[in-house]
Amino acid sequence: MSSPASEDLAKLLLRLGVGILLLLHGLHKLSYGVSGIEQLLVNKGLPHYLAWGVFVGEIIAPLLMITGLYTRLAGWLATVSMVFALWLAHSHQFLSLNSSGGWRIELQALFLIGSLCIALQGAGRHSLGGSGGRWN
Numbered sequence: 001m002s003s004p005a006s007e008d009l010a011k012l013l014l015r016l017g018v019g020i021l022l023l024l025h026g027l028h029k030l031s032y033g034v035s036g037i038e039q040l041l042v043n044k045g046l047p048h049y050l051a052w053g054v055f056v057g058e059i060i061a062p063l064l065m066i067t068g069l070y071t072r073l074a075g076w077l078a079t080v081s082m083v084f085a086l087w088l089a090h091s092h093q094f095l096s097l098n099s100s101g102g103w104r105i106e107l108q109a110l111f112l113i114g115s116l117c118i119a120l121q122g123a124g125r126h127s128l129g130g131s132g133g134r135w136n
Contacts, residue, residue, distance in 0.1 A: 007124065008124035008131070011121060011122070011124030011126070012068075014114060015071065015123065015124075015127070016065075016066060018078070018111065019066035020062070021111070023058070026058025026062060027059070029054055034051040037054055037088070054081060056077055056081070057077050057080065057081020057084075058081060060074075061075075065078070065118060067127070068123040068124070068126070068128045068130075069128050069129045069136070070135045070136070071118060071123035072134070072136065074118065074119075075116065075117070076119045078111070082108060083112065085108055086112065
């Protein structure tokens with residue numbers, strides 16, 4: 001059986017792991033732009049300005065995860081962002097393996113599953129928002 005202390009530590013490690021890695025993904029887009037995402041959206045018949053939502057899912061949400069503020073909301077925002085990423089850019093890779101035998105979309109799947117877990121379980125005690133409240 002796990003103790004509340006180890007559960008809170010596990011939540012912290014998950015938040016930091018997913019948050020930091022997803023933030024790095026977002027910082028790359030901040031540096032190089034979202035024109036590729038804009039084109040993917042236009043190709044699907046959606047307005048190009050929706051591409052700017054990637055900064056919510058890959059910059060703001062990870063920062064909230066890392067700090068433990070509005071953690072559940074951050075998890076949901078990142079989850080939605082990853083669903084869009086999978087649909088727009090990776091849907092043709094769902095049944096593909098990479099050169100080392102791993103699932104071609106394993107990184108995106110891990111971001112999606114990790115974000116969903118954060119949304120469902122919340123921040124835990126080791127956070128700025130604490131473990132109480134609807135969004136933490």
